[in-house]
Amino acid sequence: MFARLKKLSPVGLRQLTVVLAIFAIAGCSSTGVSRVKTYDGGSSIGGVAVLKAPSTIKVQEVNGREVGNFLLEDLALDYELQPGQNIVVFTHKTIWAKSGVVQDGESAVHVVETGPQQVVIDARAGQEYRFDIPEVNNRREAERLAADFSVAVLAAGGGTVARSQPFEGYPQQPQMAGPAQVVTPSQPYSPQAGQPAPVYQGGQSGPGSRVETLEALKMLWERASGDEKREFLRWAFD
Known part of the structure; x- marks a missing residue:
């Protein structure tokens, strides 16, 4: 193994280092992160x-604050909420293996995901x-659930305290006007020639603040699916 590593070019070694670092961070996320703070301050x-x-x-968000920034997606997490009203925005996602032969470049799984929901x-x-998630045993059941999705939130004693509905944005949030493209959690930014930098509404950036290229890339990474992230890494290290 070490003999093979010695044959790698400097570029190959650098790429291998980056990949190993990503997996190390992902490992820390899966073992060291189980409780997520959803508010600023104490x-x-x-x-x-x-x-x-x-x-x-x-x-994805709690009261407009982004909280879904994890390299690994298959995490069961606990979210700390401040007492009082909390608007939680989320999606429900299941992954099912494809049967039969998978062609080169084709994903080996079916991903069934709802649109943004709020509770x-x-x-x-x-x-x-806790979320009271209905049990599904196959992809068809998952697709039927996603088509008309609504889930209850239960208190520790088992009583229902809330039920989700499709997320349509925060009514109190002002809409931005101007030549810049507005990026919302449900609308990924697609750069085009001559297009100005995006303006992000919601999260920790204030309304109307311009987002630099690095921040825009971070937002795109947070919103990308697992398949999209893997495809990007394959492209980056090709």
Whole structure:
């Protein structure tokens, strides 16, 4: 093995180092991250609530703050919520292996994912909540569930405290006007010749603030699916 490594060019060694670093970070994410803070500053004096999400739930935002920045997607996570009303935006995603022969360049799996959903939770300090996800046994059942998706959020005692519905944006959020393209969580940015840098609404960037190229790339990475990230890495190191 070491003899093969010695034969690698400097460019090949650099690419291998980057790939190993990515896997190391991913490993840390899968083993060291299980609880995610969804608010700025310290917690309230009375403590926080916890929303438990299985690996099929991908929480994107809580009260407009982005929280879904993980290299690995198959993570079951606990989200700390401040007491009071919390708007949680998420999707439900399942992956199913394809049967038969897979052609070169073709994905080996079917991905079934809902559109963005939102659930409004009136959280109480010290309380635990969880998503009540219906069980699906195959891709067809998953597709039927995704076509008309709605999921309940249960308190620790089992009572329903909220039910999700399609996310249509925050009504209190002002709309931006001007020549710059507006990027929202459900609308990825596609650069075109002569197009100005995007303006991001929501998250930690203030309305109207211009996003530099690096920040735009970070936003695109956060919104990319697992297949898209893998395809990008194959392109980058080809």
